[in-house]
Amino acid sequence: MSGFSIDWLNLREAADHRARDAALMMKALAWLAAHSAEADGSDARKQQNAATIVDLGAGTGSTLRAFSAIANKSDGRRPEINWRLVDQDVALLAEAARRHSQTHSLQAVEQDLSDIKNLPLAGSQLITASALFDLVSAAFIDELVTVLHTCAQQSPIALYSALNYDGTTKWSPDHPLDELVLAAFNRDQQTDKGFGKALGPRANTYIQEKFAEAGFQVITADSPWQLNGDDAELVCALGEGIANAVKNDAEIDADELQQWLAFRQANAGSGRCSVGHMDLLITSVSW
Template structure:
């Protein structure tokens, strides 16, 4: 599992526009008055860019990723309020969650396994906010008769192992919601679709290349032709790529009952 800084920069405007604003504000409030946010798979700091304007002064960040080059970009942007930790996300027990008041992730849950989610839920007693998990929906304008087959093949490919076990793929946010609810968390899901028009033709082209390559790996014969056709018409096309955001709030412990001695 890994992404280039160039791809992350290209998708950043679409991510910012897609992220559900109400849920982001709720996540920022849930972090508390003196927050320490641990951002898993932090990359170049997408979650920091989204949440930092919503947080109180002095908020601290701990960026966790396996790519030191991406972490250096995130740290340079965030400044003194951030620390970086190079870590293998697959090793849940080693993730540096101590002291966190909020744990976050962006575009990560669809890459992890059911066991990974279960392990994370078992470790968390603080709010969890994960944005932009792909949910299996694609819609293109103009249409292509191959669109449905491409989407189905891509969605199958998304459930392969991305380095963190068999990936949840399009079911990620719903699965995580069920897992957190079973542990007593209060969970809210919100739509956060990419809405890409001709002004984002460059992102559309790279996106279509990736979708076509993944679909081809499943054995779909005309995936490459679909990708070329979509690339050629990107400056005239619109597409919706479905994502979901999730906020899971831990159960509130009951107040202690004062015992009065007589």
């Protein structure tokens, strides 16, 4: 168990898919097509020449679903893809396999990502990680840069990292406690989420800096959640999650927090909420 339930991942998926920058995903697919062997010919030949994507912290396979949807809209060459889904949560991996093993070439790998040097990256052209890198530490990114730099000595490699929280949340209608709650939430986002002190809202800047310093090309795009009354269930769950995360913060008064949450829930069906994220596409060679 990882603390990420199938229900929660289901609830956020539509907002995630709307938020992901489509052009960046197209570029990631184009990278894959350009850096995998030509896939014309028989089914056996296609499979032999298939590209491999390793999805870190794959959950139930949301990134696979997002890529499949975008690939259907692409008129460029679409390589066959072997998906290697890596997660420490067997229940999530089993759900991913249940949904996709009949329709996709899929390997589920139960592994703690902290063991970065032993990540199953062999033979991959693209590594993906969605809603993950704001949970990791600076040391994790440093080590990942080293590992991918080593991979790139063998063959070109790319990293698509989507939906990293950027520290901004804007509510409408606003409430007097919004700013205090957001500051407390962003403090919580930088506590240990299983990888040591988390980067939280600093993740995007840190990843860009470190990969660029190591000679990688980095392209970014904003990918905010844009929520309205149609997302009321997600907005309520988000409000509860935030309230729970900040309830022990020294700057937050418990009664005022309850009033804030009640206000957020009362307005979930008619208000709006925008949560800032960033997507990154990092490649070992310019193209």
